[in-house]
Amino acid sequence: MSTPVSVLVTGATGTTGSRVADRLVALGHDITPASRRPTDAVGARGVRFDxxxxGTYGAALCGVDRAYLVPPIGDPDPALVMLPFLEQARAAGVRRVVLLSSSAVPVGGPGVGRVHALLADGLFGEWAVLRPSWFMQNFTGGHLHAESIREEGVVSSATGDGKVGFVDADDIAAVAVRALTDPVAPDTDLVLTGPETLSYREVATVMTQVSGRPVEHRQLTYEQMRDRLTAAGIPGEFAAMLAGMDRSIAQGAENRVTGTVERMTGRPPRTFRAHAERALAERGRRAGAEAGA
Known part of the structure; x- marks a missing residue:
C-alpha cells in the first residue's frame, strides 16, 4: 500500500465523495469527511463544510495535505466561491488537489472548467481533474432520471439517438483514490468512461430487461427538457446548461470510450448492465431488511 496521507474529502455524503472516503479509510489513510450535513466515517469525524x-473552511483544512473537491452543485459559476477556498487551502499546506469535473466541460470551459484551468496553470504543485462521463447511478439512485424510471417507467431526455460512455461512480472513486495517493500525481485531466457507449433508448432497454418492468425513453426537445428540469426545482440557468448538454449528446459529443479507468486501477470499468443488476439487487436487499425490521 502507499504511504498513508491525510485527505480532505468534500461532498463526503455524496455519490462519489462517500465512495472516495470509504476507499481511503479501507486503505489506511487519514481523512476529513466534509459536507453541509456532516456524518462520521469509520475512524473519522465529519466536519461541516459549505x-x-x-467560516467552514478552516476546520476542513486542518491537518490535511491533499483534497478531493466536489464543486458546489447547481452553481453555474463555481469558480467564484471555489477560488477563495483554493487560495486558503494552498496557504494551509495542501499540496495535491483532485477536482471532480465532467467530460462535457473542457479546461477553461463553462462552470468548473475555469477551476480546471487554474489547476492546470500551477495553482498547486500536484493535481488531477477527473472528467467522468454521465453517471450510471443517474438511472438507479436519487437522480431525477432514476425517480422517473421507478415512478413512471420513463426516462426523459433531449439526447435523441446520441450515445454516452456512462461510468459507474465506484470506478470514478477508484481512480480518484489513485490520483490522491499514488506517489506521483497525474498532473493532468482524466476522461473517465465505461467500456461501452449507450443511447438513452438502449439504457431503457437494459433497465427493462434487468428489472422486469417496462422502461421507455421519452424524447424531448431542448426547451422541453429545460422546462422539465426547472419544474423539478433546478435553477433556471443551470437547467438550461444541463439541457444544452443533452443537446450536445444528441450531436455526438459524448460518443466515446477511454481506457483511463483500467489504466489507473488495473481492472476494466463496470458495464451498465452489471451496474443495474447490482443496484437493483442491493435495493431489493434493503427493502427486505426494512420489511423484516
Missing part, C-alpha cells in the same frame, strides 16, 4: 460559507 462552499458558500468561508
Amino acid at each position: 462552499w458558500h460559507d468561508a
Whole structure:
C-alpha cells in the first residue's frame, strides 16, 4: 500500500465523495469527511463544510495535505466561491488537489472548467481533474432520471439517438483514490468512461430487461427538457446548461470510450448492465431488511 496521507474529502455524503472516503479509510489513510450535513466515517469525524460559507473552511483544512473537491452543485459559476477556498487551502499546506469535473466541460470551459484551468496553470504543485462521463447511478439512485424510471417507467431526455460512455461512480472513486495517493500525481485531466457507449433508448432497454418492468425513453426537445428540469426545482440557468448538454449528446459529443479507468486501477470499468443488476439487487436487499425490521 502507499504511504498513508491525510485527505480532505468534500461532498463526503455524496455519490462519489462517500465512495472516495470509504476507499481511503479501507486503505489506511487519514481523512476529513466534509459536507453541509456532516456524518462520521469509520475512524473519522465529519466536519461541516459549505462552499458558500468561508467560516467552514478552516476546520476542513486542518491537518490535511491533499483534497478531493466536489464543486458546489447547481452553481453555474463555481469558480467564484471555489477560488477563495483554493487560495486558503494552498496557504494551509495542501499540496495535491483532485477536482471532480465532467467530460462535457473542457479546461477553461463553462462552470468548473475555469477551476480546471487554474489547476492546470500551477495553482498547486500536484493535481488531477477527473472528467467522468454521465453517471450510471443517474438511472438507479436519487437522480431525477432514476425517480422517473421507478415512478413512471420513463426516462426523459433531449439526447435523441446520441450515445454516452456512462461510468459507474465506484470506478470514478477508484481512480480518484489513485490520483490522491499514488506517489506521483497525474498532473493532468482524466476522461473517465465505461467500456461501452449507450443511447438513452438502449439504457431503457437494459433497465427493462434487468428489472422486469417496462422502461421507455421519452424524447424531448431542448426547451422541453429545460422546462422539465426547472419544474423539478433546478435553477433556471443551470437547467438550461444541463439541457444544452443533452443537446450536445444528441450531436455526438459524448460518443466515446477511454481506457483511463483500467489504466489507473488495473481492472476494466463496470458495464451498465452489471451496474443495474447490482443496484437493483442491493435495493431489493434493503427493502427486505426494512420489511423484516
